[in-house]
Amino acid sequence: xxxxxxxxxAGMGRKVKGQALVASxxxxxxxxxxxxxxxxxxxxxxxxxxxxxxxVLVLDAAKGGVATAWMLHEMASRGVMPAALVLxxxxxIMVQGAALADFTxxxxxxxxxxxxxxNGAEVEIDxxxxxxxxRVF
Amino acid sequence: xxxxxxEIAMRAGEAGPLRQWAIAHQIKVxxxxxxxxxxxxxxxxIMADTESLGAAGVEWLERWAMLPVEHRNVRIPTxxxxxxxxxxxxxxxxxxxxxxxxERRAIAAFEAxxxxxxxxxxxxxxxxxxxRGEHMAYGDTGVVIYSNSVCGARSNFEGGPSAxxxxxxxxxxxxxxxxxxxxLATFLVELSWTPRELSDWGAxxxxxxxxxxxxxxxxxxxxxxxxxxxxxxxxxxxxxASFGSVALFHMIxxxxxxxxxxxxxxxxxxxxTHDIAEADIRALRARYAKDIGAVDVVVFSxxxxxxxxxxxxxxxxxxxxxxxxxxxxxSPQVKPDCDRMGLTGRIEAAGGTxxxxxxxxxxxxxxxxxxxxxxRLATNSAKLTNILGGYGYRPVLLSMxxxxxxxxxxxxxx
Numbered sequence: 445x446x447x448x449x450x451x452x453x454a455g456m457g458r459k460v461k462g463q464a465l466v467a468s469x470x471x472x473x474x475x476x477x478x479x480x481x482x483x484x485x486x487x488x489x490x491x492x493x494x495x496x497x498x499x500v501l502v503l504d505a506a507k508g509g510v511a512t513a514w515m516l517h518e519m520a521s522r523g524v525m526p527a528a529l530v531l532x533x534x535x536x537i538m539v540q541g542a543a544l545a546d547f548t549x550x551x552x553x554x555x556x557x558x559x560x561x562x563n564g565a566e567v568e569i570d571x572x573x574x575x576x577x578x579r580v581f
Numbered sequence: 582x583x584x585x586x587x588e589i590a591m592r593a594g595e596a597g598p599l600r601q602w603a604i605a606h607q608i609k610v611x612x613x614x615x616x617x618x619x620x621x622x623x624x625x626x627i628m629a630d631t632e633s634l635g636a637a638g639v640e641w642l643e644r645w646a647m648l649p650v651e652h653r654n655v656r657i658p659t660x661x662x663x664x665x666x667x668x669x670x671x672x673x674x675x676x677x678x679x680x681x682x683x684e685r686r687a688i689a690a691f692e693a694x695x696x697x698x699x700x701x702x703x704x705x706x707x708x709x710x711x712x713r714g715e716h717m718a719y720g721d722t723g724v725v726i727y728s729n730s731v732c733g734a735r736s737n738f739e740g741g742p743s744a745x746x747x748x749x750x751x752x753x754x755x756x757x758x759x760x761x762x763x764x765l766a767t768f769l770v771e772l773s774w775t776p777r778e779l780s781d782w783g784a785x786x787x788x789x790x791x792x793x794x795x796x797x798x799x800x801x802x803x804x805x806x807x808x809x810x811x812x813x814x815x816x817x818x819x820x821x822a823s824f825g826s827v828a829l830f831h832m833i834x835x836x837x838x839x840x841x842x843x844x845x846x847x848x849x850x851x852x853x854t855h856d857i858a859e860a861d862i863r864a865l866r867a868r869y870a871k872d873i874g875a876v877d878v879v880v881f882s883x884x885x886x887x888x889x890x891x892x893x894x895x896x897x898x899x900x901x902x903x904x905x906x907x908x909x910x911x912s913p914q915v916k917p918d919c920d921r922m923g924l925t926g927r928i929e930a931a932g933g934t935x936x937x938x939x940x941x942x943x944x945x946x947x948x949x950x951x952x953x954x955x956x957r958l959a960t961n962s963a964k965l966t967n968i969l970g971g972y973g974y975r976p977v978l979l980s981m982x983x984x985x986x987x988x989x990x991x992x993x994x995x
Binding site: 470478506507510518533541 | 606609610613614615628629630632633634635636637638641720721722737738739740741742743756757794795796797822823825826942943947967968970971972973
């Protein structure tokens, strides 16, 4: 099977596979999500109405406030959670939240990753590799 | 990260399992973000409302709270952001008993850890403002951006787990805004119009935040025609942080690290300049006013109101009657002054409700909207308008005066 690989500057968490949900937009658990229903809820968000459960979110930048640092842990406890987060640019809150929740996240690419990954593609995230990566099948 | 002997001992568990978890968490974060070592911090400030924590987060805290006192107490002054309720008004807000119970459990756990329950996002106005150059581990983006920009302190956005870790270890990873080189401007904003009232300062923050786009960006503003007040800086910074994930701004000739443009733009460096006019600020406001002829509720919150804002609100409400819910949220430090000076009485005599120690969007905003039949909301906080769309509200950004007029006209917008 042919695949394409994009390397990230940093990563944490476990190796995961899933279907990509891609948009050139930001990410904040507080601002953007209905965490009970597991959908993007902010009307202006490009993924408004989309379910994120089990998906690999490929987005532009971490946005919003500090609540995501707790919310990823809370979302994981209920199992209504993305599989992983792939960002062009992380911020400290996403990193802190991923660290608490033991959540898979990679960030920092030499291309715009939201343009490089097709929406709906099957992908694998490996933050444990010598260079963290996302592989597109 | 390079660790000293004390940090190595904490990582080995010699200061107990909670400090062992805390420093391991900080190392994980520091490694990801390129920190070379730790920096001691003077205070920590924890955002931990129970909507964010959930039952899982509260149980996690309660497990640590059962440790022996020498293993569980924070080492530096550690304070808290607003909570998820004002217990005196939980029933009025139609919050459910399980929400209130979760809040009580979280508070008990934090108190067992030695945390000071200040419950405020305006600690820089009411508790102990940081000093220029002082390293901090502050939560709440509004607190961080004000402390960094207006006070010249040094903090990154520290989410609840990381702020708690800093409280326990007395340090934080040295990355981002702890470093001189990260505090230089990355783009310029040339203003041809200086806002005159609080909601316009917030709208300006929103416009600049949209231009910034991510945490690494540091805008430097030129063209402000006067020195803004602390409340104006508060609304500007809170919106800038909310819309843009920005943690530091400079106002040339105003903020302490930018008395001159060359203080934050090194010689030979050319930065992109964005021009912002009054029309840009009006355009941001107009985005939130589409198709709304009336509102169900008026909210003053995010950030909590200062004593001066509470006085302004009381004066606007004197002799009038709010015929839809009007909520004014302040800090537990300001509220007793408002009570003592009669401001609470004046606001409540006009039909308003004064809430203390909470923040509207951190208080189960979706659930209280459904319970109270609230959908359309007026506020003078640009930050609040930015957040509440995701909670199912249709917010509109108005001046404090316009908000009061709407509340006294049954919600009708004029």
